Amino acid sequence: IAQDNTFKIGLILPMTGQQATTGRQIEAAARLYMAQNGDTVAGKKIQLIIKDDTSLPDATRRLAQELVVNDKVNVLAGFGITPSALATAPIATQSKTPMVVMAAATSSITQASPYVVRSSFTLPQVSVALADWAPKNGIKKVITLVSDYGPGIDAEKYFKDRLTFNGGQVTEALRVPLRNPDFAPFLQKVRDGKPDALFVFVPSGAGAAVMKQFLERGLDKAGIKLIATGDVTDDDQLNDMGDGALGVVTSHHYSAAHPSALNKKFVEAFGKANKGLRPNFMAVGGYDGMRVIYEALKTTRGQGGGDALLAAMKGQLFESPRGKIFIDAQTRDIVQDVYLRKVEKKDGQLYNVEFDVIKDVKDPGKAK
Ligand code: DHB
Structure with a gap:
């Protein structure tokens, strides 16, 4: 039971x-959500407590423990990378604190604690769409290149299995370290392997380096197409990647160019509040995660503990800037549309322009 009229959200980023x-995008989105929706909900004053875990899971765990024990937060949220989310899951379970995962995207995270609810996406969810698109578009032989940890391994597996099912072939599966990756030797291998395409997953923030080295090594000129999850053509970096990025096809759940009225308003308000910064898929995960928390607080009229809040988070269905989304009550994972997009120039800016959609995609990692 809350001791005062404050509702505390511990946001670890x-x-x-x-x-x-990732932290910059999610913090900006959470603040925008609060500016637009007020900081009082069901009679409670919302307090956002932001902690920097520098993406080291030991720090995440320590900060989560302090937030729960000392600050007595009502909800834990954020989690920029999978190891940080996994490190916190046992604390959420023990303290019965809902844990809203706004960024991390390995399928298994929701299974690490019954208190996890996800507002981001999963790598299986977006990778399968690209493996369906590729063979219909002349891409049969593919080399995969992923960051060597949870989301990369998910992307590699689900892309490969579906491509193989569709009659294509992954001829080599390359994994590059998460910390301080050097893509050059891997890209040289890709060049020598002469696939129809290179499929890439790297986390948000690393895409520009991959794009730069892909072009510098002349892989495009050698006739190798770059295809990727939308983490690579990240809206946070895309506009600075240059015209070499034009034509790159990716699959993902959010593009700043998504042509809905709600998204246009979101992109404009986000830019206005942040010196023109373009929101990326991390921002939308943070924005929607705040919505999930606010609505749960409203539903429980500010009276519920962790279990009541969690119950009120399950099954939420609403329109996000990315499109319609649903928190599956069974899995606590997000169900959403996945888009195929191509990098194009619009008004002199590079964008991921959506050209096809697969509706209501559940995380394929949950189906046994
Ligand atoms: C994860 C992190 C990212 O930056 C991303 O784009 C996708 C997944 C993760 O660690 O789960």
Whole structure:
């Protein structure tokens, strides 16, 4: 039972280090959501407590413990990378604190604690769509290149299995370290392997480096197409990647160019509040995660503990800037549309322009 009229959200994010853009995007989105929806809900004053875990899971765990024990937060949220989310899951379980995962995207995270609810996406969810698209578009022989940890391994497996099912072939599966990756030797291998396409997953913030080295090594000129999850053509970086990025096809759940009225308003308000910054898929995960928390607080009229809040998070269905989304009550994972997009120039800016959609995609990682 809350001791005062404050409702505390402990938002743990990488604000510095390799994943800092994730923290910057999610913090900005959470603040925008609060500016638009007020900081009083069901008679409670919302307090956002932001902690920088520098994306080191030991720090995430320690901060989560302090937030629960000392600050007595009502909800834990954020989690820029999978290891940070996995490190916190046991604390959510023990303290019966809902844990809203706004960024991390390995399928298994929701299974690490019954208190996890996800507002981001999963790598299986988006990778399968690209493996359906590729063979219909002349891409049969593919080399995969992924960051060597949870989401990368999910992307590699679900892309490969579906491509193989569709009659294509993954001829080599390359994994590159998460920390300080050097893509050059891997891209040289890709060049020598002469696939129809290279499929890439790297986390948000690393895409520009892959794009730069792909072009510098002349892989495009050698006739190798780059295809990827939308983490690579990240809206946070895309516009600075240059015209070499034009034509790259990706699959993902959010594009800043998504042509809905709600998204246009979101992109404009986000830019206005943040010196023109373009929101990326991390921002939309943070924005929607705040919505999930606010609505749960409204439903429980500010009276519920962790279990009541969790119950009120399950089954939420609403329109997000990305499209219609649903928190599956069974899995606590997000069900959403997945888009195929191509990098194009619009008004002199590079965007991921959506050209096809697969509706209501559940995480394929949950189906046995
Ligand atoms: C994860 C992190 C990312 O930055 C991303 O784009 C996808 C997944 C993760 O660690 O789960």
